[in-house]
Amino acid sequence: METLPGVALPAPARPRAGVARVVANVLYRRSTLYLLLLLTPPLLWFGGVYLGSLLSLLVQSFYTFDDFTMGVTPELTWANYKALLDAANHDIILRTLSMAGTVTVASAVLGFPVAYYMARYATGWRKGFFYIAVMLPMWASYIVKAYSWTVILSKGGIIYWLVERLYLLPALEWALTLPGVGGSSLSTSNLGRFLVFTYIWLPYMILPIQAAIERVPGNLMQAAADLGARPTQSFRTVLLPLAFPGVVAGSIFTFSLTLGDYIIPQLVGPSGLFIGNMVYTMQGSIGNIPMAASFTVVPIVIIGIYLTVARKLGAFDAL
Amino acid sequence: MSSIAVELKTVSRHYGAVKAVDGVSLSIQDGEFFSMLGPSGSGKTTCLRLIAGFEQPTSGSLLLHGQEAAGLPPYERDVNTVFQDYALFPHMSVLDNVAYGLMVKGVAKATRHKEAETALELVALGGFGSRRPSQLSGGQRQRVALARALINKPRVLLLDEPLGALDLKLREQMQAELKSLQRRLGITFVYVTHDQGEALSMSDRVAVFSQGRIEQVDTPRNLYTRPKTVFVAGFVGTANVVSGELARRLTGSERPFSVRPEHMRFAMSAEGNRVSVEGRLVEVQYHGASSRYEVRVEGNQVLTLSMLNGEADEASLPRRGDTVRVAWAPEAMVQLESGG
Numbered sequence: 001m002e003t004l005p006g007v008a009l010p011a012p013a014r015p016r017a018g019v020a021r022v023v024a025n026v027l028y029r030r031s032t033l034y035l036l037l038l039l040t041p042p043l044l045w046f047g048g049v050y051l052g053s054l055l056s057l058l059v060q061s062f063y064t065f066d067d068f069t070m071g072v073t074p075e076l077t078w079a080n081y082k083a084l085l086d087a088a089n090h091d092i093i094l095r096t097l098s099m100a101g102t103v104t105v106a107s108a109v110l111g112f113p114v115a116y117y118m119a120r121y122a123t124g125w126r127k128g129f130f131y132i133a134v135m136l137p138m139w140a141s142y143i144v145k146a147y148s149w150t151v152i153l154s155k156g157g158i159i160y161w162l163v164e165r166l167y168l169l170p171a172l173e174w175a176l177t178l179p180g181v182g183g184s185s186l187s188t189s190n191l192g193r194f195l196v197f198t199y200i201w202l203p204y205m206i207l208p209i210q211a212a213i214e215r216v217p218g219n220l221m222q223a224a225a226d227l228g229a230r231p232t233q234s235f236r237t238v239l240l241p242l243a244f245p246g247v248v249a250g251s252i253f254t255f256s257l258t259l260g261d262y263i264i265p266q267l268v269g270p271s272g273l274f275i276g277n278m279v280y281t282m283q284g285s286i287g288n289i290p291m292a293a294s295f296t297v298v299p300i301v302i303i304g305i306y307l308t309v310a311r312k313l314g315a316f317d318a319l
Numbered sequence: 320m321s322s323i324a325v326e327l328k329t330v331s332r333h334y335g336a337v338k339a340v341d342g343v344s345l346s347i348q349d350g351e352f353f354s355m356l357g358p359s360g361s362g363k364t365t366c367l368r369l370i371a372g373f374e375q376p377t378s379g380s381l382l383l384h385g386q387e388a389a390g391l392p393p394y395e396r397d398v399n400t401v402f403q404d405y406a407l408f409p410h411m412s413v414l415d416n417v418a419y420g421l422m423v424k425g426v427a428k429a430t431r432h433k434e435a436e437t438a439l440e441l442v443a444l445g446g447f448g449s450r451r452p453s454q455l456s457g458g459q460r461q462r463v464a465l466a467r468a469l470i471n472k473p474r475v476l477l478l479d480e481p482l483g484a485l486d487l488k489l490r491e492q493m494q495a496e497l498k499s500l501q502r503r504l505g506i507t508f509v510y511v512t513h514d515q516g517e518a519l520s521m522s523d524r525v526a527v528f529s530q531g532r533i534e535q536v537d538t539p540r541n542l543y544t545r546p547k548t549v550f551v552a553g554f555v556g557t558a559n560v561v562s563g564e565l566a567r568r569l570t571g572s573e574r575p576f577s578v579r580p581e582h583m584r585f586a587m588s589a590e591g592n593r594v595s596v597e598g599r600l601v602e603v604q605y606h607g608a609s610s611r612y613e614v615r616v617e618g619n620q621v622l623t624l625s626m627l628n629g630e631a632d633e634a635s636l637p638r639r640g641d642t643v644r645v646a647w648a649p650e651a652m653v654q655l656e657s658g659g
Binding site for chain 2: 217219220222223224225226227228229230233234237238241242
């Protein structure tokens, strides 16, 4: 190295020794220890608190409940699961399941175009507006929203007012006479309950689909068009398969949230319990924890089956 | 007799105030290997996207085999594109990727798979059909993209920097393969690149783009030996562009001219029929087969000489810091338009 006359180069700075540095160096050399330190708290949380309580739920669903003493004994039995097949319980499960399925399909159908617009077309302030518009309802209290819907849907409420102004009241009244849909008014009908569920869970469908569409590179659609695919074809063969994991993710939210809900069925719609109401009644009022636990296992099993089928259908191939 | 495959007549594409393509006119012959060369942002890719139909011209007329194509969507055009990052469908097998163009036309599965297999063999990927694009290397993906674009038997193939993501060795190999493929198929290739070496070695003709306009359209040889503008001289190969006061003293005109480094020599003294100028040797770079010498002459202008090593006796060559005289033959000077 050439040295310039009259210029003394400063000595290279030596790292100062300190506790933090020593610890950092030890962790750098022993990466397993480092990993262990990082992972222990979350593993304790998930393993102990989360999975542990699920496991204890599963075990308790096999415990015996004595109708006479109203006490629970840790004797394992299939009785609770057999009771799920009783006509009354069976009805509750079917009622909840069909509502969850309908709400999910409706959310996907309504949510996809919104998500598509957000991901593909909206830019700048429009994108921001849509994000806020989709998320804002999630910031408001769930109870408040559910109660306001009872007012919106009631006779003399804004929907009846609007339908009347549009001279569509006979059509609405006819719809309310349909079996499975109707009721004496919107707020006591399955239709009303469906509207409220769809309103409440729609954002949970839009956001995952939007994220999935956003991840699909734009030039794939161009490549499809370039190869001769008309817009409907490129949508069906490229965008939809690639966005489908997002639809599945969203449907897990809407499906399981509806399966587990017990507030909306109380406030809106006809009489008749949902799984959530049954769990609430069983463990809250009656104290039949084993029966409540076995009811809780039902949605878990259903979601498990649902995911397995989705996987078999190739919903996650594009992940 | 050749017909015109692609013709652009004063085509512009503006994004607000930005003129991505600004009044470009060119015509590409049927069966030609035509390159569009330029730095990034010069409008060459936008031009390609206009031909593909991903963009529509703001003004002007675009003809594909004599038919007006402005306003037509990509799926109505008899051209196919090889994308820069390949744009393979990740959820489909390689075979389904290649067969896609036939699938959307409604060709039966057995037939389209057979044709796709043939197309894969054409790009030396026979037997790879059942894999996913993610299981292939960059070079293999490149070939799949090529096979997919060729399955519809387009009359014009558009290639958007197709070799940009490959390493040097693979790139050179693919250049040769692309060229031979184009010769065998006899279809028009429109090739976008920022690599002048690639454009020169593969093309029948090259259009040099700068700031949304075409500077020159010519054969590779003419582009190198007869550049028309300062920009082309500097972008295609290395050039010594001399302008201003020095140009006036040497040629009697301030109009800029260019001399290629390999046409310059060191001279002992001013010789009668050669143009020469004195300067100081400021840099010597060894490049293996040749060496490069940078000489600072009057007006702070730096001239670059390139000489084959072994061409001259090493001991006689000047060293860094020496005062030298650089000379060249008058016919090595190419007059340039100052614009660009």
